[in-house]
Amino acid sequence: MARRKKIYEGKAKTLFEGPEPGTIVQYFKDDATAFNAEKRDVIEGKGVLNNMLSEYFMNGLTQIGVPNHFIRRLNMREQLVRACEIVPLEVIVRNFAAGSMAKRLGIEEGTPLPRPIVEYCYKDDALGDPLVSEEHIAAFGWASQQDMEDILSLALRVNDFLSGVMFGVGIKLVDFKIEIGRVYEGDYQRLIVADEISPDSCRLWDMETGQKLDKDVFRRDLGSLTDAYSEVARRLGVMPKGATPMKPTLIN
Structure with missing residues (x-):
């Protein structure tokens, strides 16, 4: 072969x-x-x-x-x-304060957020995937305004789906990140969810005990x-x- x-x-x-x-x-x-x-x-x-x-x-x-x-x-x-052509952004959806957000804003980890908060990081390992605003994204041409509206819609729909699925098995969806790809059908462009969705890309806590069931176990040497x-x-x-x-x- x-x-x-x-x-x-x-x-x-x-x-x-x-x-x-x-x-x-x-x-x-x-x-x-x-x-x-x-x-x-x-x-x-x-x-x-x-x-x-x-x-x-x-x-x-x-x-x-x-x-x-x-x-x-x-x-x-x-x-x-x-x-697909990957949009050079990590799209992060947060339902509870944790990780870098908790440190950055001085919020106690696990604090419920008033609504899901969507953040964007520029995909560049050498720079440490820095947090960027929609102004940066527009100015550098990483995505158009229509793209950003579509990305936000996709991210929130994924959040609704994952939150419900996890709730049903006693797991709290704290946050997650996804990547978005562009596909072309003739002259028409469509945005789709790409990469992966797994415990590598989500924060998942047991709803009763708070036990971490995601990559934080590795990050923090928890087992x-x-x-x-x-x-x-x-x-x-x-x-x-x-x-x-x-x-x-x-x-x-």
């Missing part, structure tokens, strides 16, 4: 050319990073869990009419997605990241109780 062409390798995923034009194979790695990759480790099974969970969430978005790049899961670590992600997968029915994530070998 011919080896596939690698398009891009990031901190948590590797992208390969897809089998058909306009498609990409997204491979989920076991690498875990924090603090702009200053802290690193390899967490066995993490990629398998994130692949399954992202499939679950993207399929759920499709069912409620939120456009996204997901086509289908190929195996335990890979999924086929639609190729096993695989156990935390597995708990989310079990509650959502993505992984049967008692199942252990496997670590298959990638064959190109």
Whole structure:
């Protein structure tokens, strides 16, 4: 079998050319990073869990009419997605104060926000993905005003969906980040949810105990990241109780 062409390798995923034009194979790695990759480790099974969970969430978005790049899961670590042009922004939706917002504004972590707050960061690892305003986005041409209206609408719809799903299994959706891609159909441009939705990109707390079930477990050395992600997968029915994530070998 011919080896596939690698398009891009990031901190948590590797992208390969897809089998058909306009498609990409997204491979989920076991690498875990924090603090702009200053802290690193390899967490066995993490990629398998994130692949399954992202499939679950993207399929759920499709069912409620939120456009996204997901086509289908190929195996335990890979999924086929639609190729798109990524808008150079991380779109963050916050329901409770936590992480950088809590530090930046001096708000106690866990404080409910009066309404969901949407923030934007410029995607640049070398700069530490700095927080930017809509004025910056417009001035530097990263997205148009219409794009920003569409991005805000998508972000809030994803928030409504994820909040409801998590509430149903006793998990509080504190915040999350998504990426947005542009796809072109003739002269028409459409924005879609891209990248992934997983505990890597969300803050998830148990509603009763406050236990963290997301990447903060790794950031703050709070225990096993695989156990935390597995708990989310079990509650959502993505992984049967008692199942252990496997670590298959990638064959190109």
